[in-house]
Amino acid sequence: MNHTPLEDQVHDALARRAKPLQHPPLALGDVRRRARRIQVRRRVAAGVAVAAALAVAVPVGLALDGPARRTEQPPVDRTPGVVGTVRVDPRSASVGSGPGAPLVDVAAQTVTLGDEVVELPKAYELATPFGDGWFAALRQDDGAWTVNWLTPDLEVEDFTDGTSEPVLAPDGSRYAVASFDRVGTWAVMSYDTARQEPERPWASVEQASPGSTVGIVGFVSEDQVLGYQLDAQTGTSSYFVAEGEEVTPYDGIEEAASASPATGMVAGRTTLADGRSCAATFDGASRSAEPLWTDCDRELSQFSPDGSLVAAFGAGDPNAAGDESGVSLLDATTGRSLVDFEVTPVRNRVVGIADQVVWEDDEHLLATYTDGDQQFVVRLGVDGSVERVAGPVTVELGTVGLRLTPGRLSPGRS
Numbered sequence: 001m002n003h004t005p006l007e008d009q010v011h012d013a014l015a016r017r018a019k020p021l022q023h024p025p026l027a028l029g030d031v032r033r034r035a036r037r038i039q040v041r042r043r044v045a046a047g048v049a050v051a052a053a054l055a056v057a058v059p060v061g062l063a064l065d066g067p068a069r070r071t072e073q074p075p076v077d078r079t080p081g082v083v084g085t086v087r088v089d090p091r092s093a094s095v096g097s098g099p100g101a102p103l104v105d106v107a108a109q110t111v112t113l114g115d116e117v118v119e120l121p122k123a124y125e126l127a128t129p130f131g132d133g134w135f136a137a138l139r140q141d142d143g144a145w146t147v148n149w150l151t152p153d154l155e156v157e158d159f160t161d162g163t164s165e166p167v168l169a170p171d172g173s174r175y176a177v178a179s180f181d182r183v184g185t186w187a188v189m190s191y192d193t194a195r196q197e198p199e200r201p202w203a204s205v206e207q208a209s210p211g212s213t214v215g216i217v218g219f220v221s222e223d224q225v226l227g228y229q230l231d232a233q234t235g236t237s238s239y240f241v242a243e244g245e246e247v248t249p250y251d252g253i254e255e256a257a258s259a260s261p262a263t264g265m266v267a268g269r270t271t272l273a274d275g276r277s278c279a280a281t282f283d284g285a286s287r288s289a290e291p292l293w294t295d296c297d298r299e300l301s302q303f304s305p306d307g308s309l310v311a312a313f314g315a316g317d318p319n320a321a322g323d324e325s326g327v328s329l330l331d332a333t334t335g336r337s338l339v340d341f342e343v344t345p346v347r348n349r350v351v352g353i354a355d356q357v358v359w360e361d362d363e364h365l366l367a368t369y370t371d372g373d374q375q376f377v378v379r380l381g382v383d384g385s386v387e388r389v390a391g392p393v394t395v396e397l398g399t400v401g402l403r404l405t406p407g408r409l410s411p412g413r414s
Contacts (some may be wrong), residue, residue: 001340006124006144014106016053016190020030023276024399025330033370036324038090040099042131047084047338048339049210071253073205073226080209081289082337082338082339083338083339083382083383083384084335084337084340084384085341085342086339086340086341086342086384086386087341087342087343087344088326088343088344088353088369088372088378088380088386089340089344089386090340090369090372090376090378090386090388090391091376091388093386093387093388094305094386094388095274095387095388096379096387097114097389098113098389098390099110099112099113099114099229099304099360099366099377099389099390099404100113100114100186100360100361100364100366100368100404101113101172101358101359101360101404102127102128102193102404102405102407103366103377103389103402103403103404103405104120104124104125104127104130104403104404104405105141105393105401105402106123106124106125106228106400106401106402106403107123107393107401108244108393109121109122109124111122111124111127111134112390113129113407118134118154119154120134120136120154120248120402121150121156122136122138122148123138124136124137124148125138125139125403126138126166126177126403127405128168128245128405128406128407129172129193129407130149130150130151130193130195131193131194131195133149133150133151133152133154133157134149134150134154134409135148135149135150135164135175135193135403136148136150137165137166137392139165139248140161140162141380143233144161144163144164145162145163145164145165145166145177146159146162146163147159147160147163147166147177147301151181158382160177160179162180162182163177163178163179163180164177164178164179164214164215164216164372165177165214165215165216166216167216167217167218168405168406168407169218169219169261169305170260170261170262170302170303170304170305170307170359170406170407171305171404172193172405172407173192173194173222174190174191174192174193174219175190175191175193176188176189176191176216176218176219176227177216178205178214178215178227179187179199180214184206184207185205185206185207186203186204186205186206186207186213186214186229186276186324187202187203187204187249188202188203188204188205188214188216188225188227188242189202190223190225190242191287193407198303200244200260200360201243201244201245202245203225203240203243203244203245203246203247204245204247205227205229205240205247207229207231208231208232208233208234209231209232209233209308210232210233210242210374211232211233211236211246212229212231212232212233213229213230213232214217214227214228214229214230215227215228215229215230215258216257216267217256217257217258218258218260219259219260219261219267220241220259220260220261220266220284220285221261221285221336222244222261222265223243223244224261225240225241225242225243226239226240226241226250226256226266226284226314227239227240227241228240228256228258229273231360233289237255238251239253239256241284241287248287248376250287250289251287251289252283252288252289253268253270253289254268254269254270254271254277255269256268256282256288257269257299257300257301258301258302258303258310259284259303260303260307261286261307262305262306262307263285263303263307263308264283264284264286265281265282265283265284265285265292265303265307265332266281266283266284267279267280267281267301267303267310268280268281268282268300269301270289270291270294272294272296273401278294278296278300279294279299279300279312279314280292280294280295280300281293281300281310281332281335282292289389292333293334293335294335295330295335296330297303297312298312298314298330299312299313300312300330301313301327301355301357302357302358302359303332303359304332304359304361304362304363304365305361305362306362307332307360308331308332308333309329309330309331309338309359309360309362309363309382310329310330311327311328311329311330311357311359311365312327312328312329312330312337313327313328313353313355318397319337323344324352324353324354324355325342325351325352326340326341326343326353327341327353327357327367327380328340329341329365329380329382331375332346333404338382339380339384341353341380341386343369346371346372348398349371349372350370350371350372351369351370351371351372352369353367353368353369353370354367354368354369354370354400355405356368356400356404357402357413358404358405358406359406360374360379363381363382363383364380364381364382365379365380365381365387366377366378366379366380366404367380367404367405368400368402368403369391370395370400371392372397373394373395373396373397374392374393374394374395375392375393375394375395375400375401376388376389376390376391376392376402377389377390377391377393377402377404391404
């Protein structure tokens with residue numbers, strides 16, 4: 001895709017903000033996503049007045065802002081009714097139990113899972129149980145990642161440099177990563193985090209051109225990894241599904257953000273006939289590029305472990321740190337919003353929810369909430385419940401100090 005002037009403006013603004021904080025450079029995909037979110041919110045703001053004017057003339061029951069669906073599909077049986085809008089304030093929220101997914105405090109170099117707090121040997125950004133040890137990763141200055149496999153005593157058992165960002169299945173049972181041999185081939189690797197199965201064969205992806213990179217989107221089944229290659233020469237991405245040593249092209253998808261191994265669904269984007277770029281879901285199990293439903297007012301994020309729900313952003317204006325003003329939990333089958341969580345605005349402080357969210361279970365989402373230089377982790381339920389799980393911790397403005405990773409404690413793990 002070509003840069004638009006808006007994307008260039010966003011890239012420049014983000015670069016200026018990131019430079020004094022010594023952040024790694026933003027990838028092209030990050031710039032595009034943030035540019036699209038600004039475009040979406042400008043459309044939403046412009047449409048509010050129109051919707052208000054039309055409200056008296058629209059018959060009751062006619063939706064103005066719902067997702068467009070090509071086929072009507074009934075929601076899953078376990079999906080509760082629509083809750084509506086819920087205001088989130090971690091300072092006044094009830095305090096819940098510890099996080100059911102790993103929570104890394106980058107500055108303190110710790111990872112918390114339930115009641116267990118482990119001191120990490122480095123400032124990892126990602127850590128999750130791996131057998132009776134830990135799988136951990138941190139981003140390098142050039143944007144590549146270093147992956148470490150840690151023993152129960154937190155010694156480095158093995159490591160790999162120059163990889164893509166590791167991606168875990170929503171339930172934390174598997175992770176996938178792409179590693180470059182520095183010659184011309186990327187290897188896509190998939191492992192079970194319990195370390196109870198033999199190592200699987202790696203899939204090889206040849207570079208499309210020098211400098212091209214391979215990344216992981218997620219899992220479309222327990223055995224199939226959805227990945228992409230960003231061609232350094234053309235600036236375009238192509239998608240594929242890796243299963244063992246086999247690599248199958250997944251043609252027609254413009255952009256994929258996440259996938260569900262439980263249902264095979266893929267969340268991404270598509271271009272409609274009128275030229276709008278909109279969020280969409282696809283049937284990844286059949287490699288279909290035909291959207292199941294679209295939503296032009298949101299940006300889709302992660303699926304719940306059972307695949308019945310998907311998190312989405314885009315309901316409000318972005319704040320100065322790039323965080324979101326809210327997060328919605330959608331029925332993944334229909335795109336219907338079940339509950340919309342909004343932050344509590346505070347005068348003279350930046351408040352927002354980081355777009356790096358993790359599902360704790362099939363009905364609860366964990367999210368990092370920023371209020372000025374204070375950060376919390378909140379538990380958001382599909383029933384509209386809000387609990388404070390961690391925080392506050394003091395962070396440098398514009399950074400995320402509390403980072404979440406999919407994962408669970410293995411049975412019998414001490």
